[in-house]
Structure formats: C-alpha cells, structure tokens
Amino acid sequence: MAPGLAALHDALSREHDVFVVAPEREQSAVGHAITLADPLLVHKLSPKAGFNGYAVSGTPADCVKLALHELMPEPPDLVASGINVGANLGFNLLYSGTVSAANEASLQGIKAMAISLGTRQDPDFSYAARFAAHLVKNWDILGPYSQTPLNVNVPALAPDKIKGVRFVRQSQARLTERFVPRTDPWGRTYYWQAGETMGKDGGLDADFPALMAGYVTITPMAHDFTNNEALDLLRTTSLDLPQP
Amino acid sequence: MAPGLAALHDALSREHDVFVVAPEREQSAVGHAITLADPLLVHKLSPKAGFNGYAVSGTPADCVKLALHELMPEPPDLVASGINVGANLGFNLLYSGTVSAANEASLQGIKAMAISLGTRQDPDFSYAARFAAHLVKNWDILGPYSQTPLNVNVPALAPDKIKGVRFVRQSQARLTERFVPRTDPWGRTYYWQAGETMGKDGGLDADFPALMAGYVTITPMAHDFTNNEALDLLRTTSLDLPQP
Numbered sequence A, B: 001m002a003p004g005l006a007a008l009h010d011a012l013s014r015e016h017d018v019f020v021v022a023p024e025r026e027q028s029a030v031g032h033a034i035t036l037a038d039p040l041l042v043h044k045l046s047p048k049a050g051f052n053g054y055a056v057s058g059t060p061a062d063c064v065k066l067a068l069h070e071l072m073p074e075p076p077d078l079v080a081s082g083i084n085v086g087a088n089l090g091f092n093l094l095y096s097g098t099v100s101a102a103n104e105a106s107l108q109g110i111k112a113m114a115i116s117l118g119t120r121q122d123p124d125f126s127y128a129a130r131f132a133a134h135l136v137k138n139w140d141i142l143g144p145y146s147q148t149p150l151n152v153n154v155p156a157l158a159p160d161k162i163k164g165v166r167f168v169r170q171s172q173a174r175l176t177e178r179f180v181p182r183t184d185p186w187g188r189t190y191y192w193q194a195g196e197t198m199g200k201d202g203g204l205d206a207d208f209p210a211l212m213a214g215y216v217t218i219t220p221m222a223h224d225f226t227n228n229e230a231l232d233l234l235r236t237t238s239l240d241l242p243q244p
Helices: A003-013 A060-071 A090-095 A095-107 A124-136 A139-147 A207-212 A228-234 B004-015 B060-071 B089-097 B099-109 B126-137 B139-145 B207-212 B228-236
Strands: A021-022 A039-044 A054-056 A078-085 A111-117 A150-154 A164-167 A179-183 A191-192 A215-220 B019-021 B038-043 B053-056 B078-083 B111-117 B149-156 B162-168 B179-183 B189-193 B214-218
Touching: A003 A021, A003 A078, A003 A124, A021 A060, A039 A060, A054 A060, A054 B053, A060 A078, A060 A095, A060 B179, A078 A095, A078 A124, A090 B099, A095 A111, A095 A150, A095 B089, A111 A124, A124 A139, A124 B019, A139 B207, A139 B228, A150 A207, A150 B179, A179 B060, A191 B060, A207 A215, A228 B111, A228 B139, A228 B214, B004 B019, B004 B078, B004 B126, B019 B060, B038 B060, B053 B060, B060 B078, B078 B099, B078 B126, B099 B111, B099 B149, B126 B139, B126 B149, B149 B207, B207 B214
Parallel strands: A021 A054, A078 A111, A111 A150, A164 A215, B019 B053, B078 B111, B111 B149, B162 B214
Antiparallel strands: A039 A054, A039 B189, A150 A215, A179 A191, A191 B038, B038 B053, B149 B214, B179 B189
C-alpha cells in the first residue's frame, strides 16, 4: 500500500472504522477520469495486512463510485483521499486524481476531503496524517457547507515550522510547460512532460502562495465550470444557424 | 481518423488552415488527465490522408500541450476539440476529455471550444460540423470574453428539427450509478460501469434540459473550483493544530 495512504489509514483508524478502496497502481495526473471502456477488477485486501477493503484496477474516481455502490455494506460518513505525494494547487486541481476522488464523493452526497503533501522527495506523512484526523474531528466548522469537499495541502516542513492553517481560494498557479525530447533507437523523437507548478497570482488568500509561505491550506470546492459573466453577455446575442 | 474529428476538420478547413493533433486511440472519459509517468510518442499523419498534423500516444490535454509547445510551428488562433460522440453536460464535464482539451487550450491563452453530438448511435456529424464553422466565424459575439472556452452540444436531430441556439449554464445533470457485475472464469467478480446521464435541475437556462428540448447549447467555461460561500464562512473559523 502507498505510504501516504497507509499513514492516513493509521491516523484515522484510531477513532474511526476505515474501509480502504484504492487504485491498485499509482494514478498520477489522471484527473477525473473514469473507466468505461474496460471492466473494473477488484481484489480484496488481505486482513493480515491490517487493512479492510479493496484494490481496484481503475482510477480514484472509479474507486469512489464502486465503493459507494458495490463494495461497502453501507455508505461511509466521509471519504478521505490521499495522502498525495506532491501538492495539488491552482489550475492543477484539474489534473489531480486525489482531488477528483473527493469531488466524486461530494457529487454522491458524501462528506469528502483530499489531502496532499507539498513535496515529492522523502515524504514524511506524519504531520499531514495527524492534521487529517484533526480536521475530521472539527468537521462541524463547515456548518451548513458540510457537504462541500475540501482540498487540503500540508507543507513539507517540520511541525514547529508550520505557521498554521489558512482557508484559501484556488490560485491561478499552473504547470509550466516543459517537454523534454528524447530519441528512440530508431531515430524517432518522443517527449517527457516535465513541468513545475508556478504561481501566477495572489497573496496569502490563495492556495499556492499560502502553502509556499508555510501554511496548511484548505480550499472548499464546487464543480461548476460555468463562466457566469460571459454567459450574461452571450445571452444578449443570437447565433442561430441559417438553414442551408 | 475518428469520423467526428474528420467531419470537424473538413468543415473548418474550408476557410482555415487546420493542424490536427489527436490521441491515437479513443479516449473515453479520461477527464483532464495528463501523462507524466510515461513518455508521449508522436506519429506524423500521412499527407496522403489529407490531414496535416500528428497522432499522439496520450490524452486530449496532452495533445493540446504538446501541440502548442512542440509540434506546431506557431500557436493557432483557436483550438477546436471534437466532435465527440455523446453529449457533455452537467457534472459530466469533469469526466470529459473533449472538454479538457478546450480548457487546457484556454489555460494556455488560446481561444477554444469543445463540440459534442448528443447521441452514441449512428452519429451524423454534418450539422454539428457546419455549426462549428458558423461559431468560429461569429466568435466576436464573445466580446471581451473571447478567451473563454466554450462547451458546445448539438442535438442528434435533423437540421429542421433543431430549435435554435441557447447559451446556458452547466446543469447538475450527472451519470446515474450503475455497475454491471460479471464473473471471470475463475469465479471472481468484476464490474462494468454503465451509467446514463440524468438531469436533476433546471429549465431551458441549463445545458441538459435545453439539449433534450432540441437546442444547440453553448456554455462559456471557467476553471475555478473554489466554493466562495463556504470559503467566506471558513475564514471566520480557526483550525490550527495544537503541537503534540
């Protein structure tokens, strides 16, 4: 089992019954993909391993759907997704399988959070796992928005260096575009995608700058892609296609 | 080449230079996935086939990134993604590779649209392709929002049955959850995901009901997942984790 998932499992299972449904392979940048063209294979985790649940041949969003509708005896109180290796910030939320699992659970009416650690090197999940349990315990701060999925990022810092928690909007941080070309033995060019997340805007009210400054960041999420300002303008126009 | 892509290519190439960069395999419900764990292989399309461009081993979002940064001699005026077989409506925008390509282009500062046909059976792309060309010609109706990516759905109806064009918000339509279990030759259960899109809300101001009523639907999109109302509430609270 991925060490981030194991750390989250251990922290939450101290006070909760935890049922694990996880992709059987690492799912990097799969976004909110779901699997329609192939069947989903499931493998029950061995109770000897200390986990109750299943490994699934699909994506994080597949896991949530299958867990809620087929694998769990009854729906859970909350879905926790993570702990991801690497922060999920700004426009990169679009690419994140970890975030998609929380959004999928929310679409199904289940409380949900995604939790990510802001490093890819030698990750230490202990503080992030402890914070996840703390957040679950304090879920009532969401008041009437308890069904709002939360995107949580934890800095990869020693606990005494973490400055606190900030509730932030999604920033406009995004992956820089970098493609590294290589040549195969037959002389053909192929590419590795190797961008880095860079911030474009904002102060400590936005996710990327706040995480960089040493704060745990929490963004409540919605799933509405409508650009309402542009829609208001378009509704004043007409675009009917003349018959040929 | 997929027939929806070929129809779009033919309609747009009457008045424009079209450069094709497309996934080499069908990408169903891949969402906004990008490929980081594997390299991206590219194959130049044969000029004999009548297309100028490349087939890529990745997702629709990969294709856009690679096209803009490596494959095209200069950035295009507009990215057109589709024509998808099957509508892209409501929360299902999260799952759509077709829509992700338009959103990715928009993140890169390029005008963009996704276009989908509302059927999976015996698709006839001719009206949708003609409408795509009509929309490109009338892009200036977007005024100051010309960089806003558009999600376009065309009903699978005879042209004289189409009622017109409506500018609509994303509805809350979503896939119903349906998993069809099967048993493999060794007695193990696996699942096919087989939901249908169902509308939950709204009148003709929303994408799903408007398409069902026979209108071409156009939704201008944004990519901000922030739930601002929940954020306002959370900012009145505190969640700092006590030191252990």
